[in-house]
Amino acid sequence: MESFPPDDLRLHWSTVDPATVKTTCATCEKEGQLEVWQELVQGRVVWRENFRCECGHAYDAGDEGPPPPAVRQAILEKQGTYETWLDDLSGRQAAVKVMTSMLQVKEAEAAFRVVKLPARVFSGTQVEAQFIADTLKRLGAKQGVRVEQRPAQPKKK
Numbered sequence: 001m002e003s004f005p006p007d008d009l010r011l012h013w014s015t016v017d018p019a020t021v022k023t024t025c026a027t028c029e030k031e032g033q034l035e036v037w038q039e040l041v042q043g044r045v046v047w048r049e050n051f052r053c054e055c056g057h058a059y060d061a062g063d064e065g066p067p068p069p070a071v072r073q074a075i076l077e078k079q080g081t082y083e084t085w086l087d088d089l090s091g092r093q094a095a096v097k098v099m100t101s102m103l104q105v106k107e108a109e110a111a112f113r114v115v116k117l118p119a120r121v122f123s124g125t126q127v128e129a130q131f132i133a134d135t136l137k138r139l140g141a142k143q144g145v146r147v148e149q150r151p152a153q154p155k156k157k
């Protein structure tokens with residue numbers, strides 16, 4: 001099997017601060033932690049998981065596209081939620097296109113969301129929000145695209 005990601009990407013990826021998901025080693029059944037994160041690789045969102053156990057069992061996995069829900073949740077808890085905002089008219093059509101084609105928002109709803117600017121186009125992980133911002137620019141938003149961390153909500157007691 002080919003290694004994922006390719007070796008020339010490992011240096012870059014090793015700078016990422018991963019989130020963790022509790023898991024059990026498939027070989028020795030000891031509790032362990034899966035390291036998980038997302039990255040933009042050649043303009044695509046990929047997620048990745050990495051497991052190492054003292055017994056020697058180890059694996060790396062990952063794929064393009066949205067990660068499994070538990071992985072995504074762990075990343076959101078570690079990093080917080082990020083939002084992609086549009087401030088400028090030049091990106092209005094791009095925003096509608098992104099919302100309808102990539103985010104399963106109905107056309108009328110998407111158009112309504114960008115009537116008033118600034119408009120929030122997306123919220124999710126940091127890497128996803130950056131990907132949406134890059135896509136908006138690629139589709140014609142000339143300026144006024146930004147990614148911001150959503151202010152942390154006070155924890156419920």
Ligand SMILES: [Zn+2]
Binds near residue numbers: 057
């Ligand atoms: Zn083990």
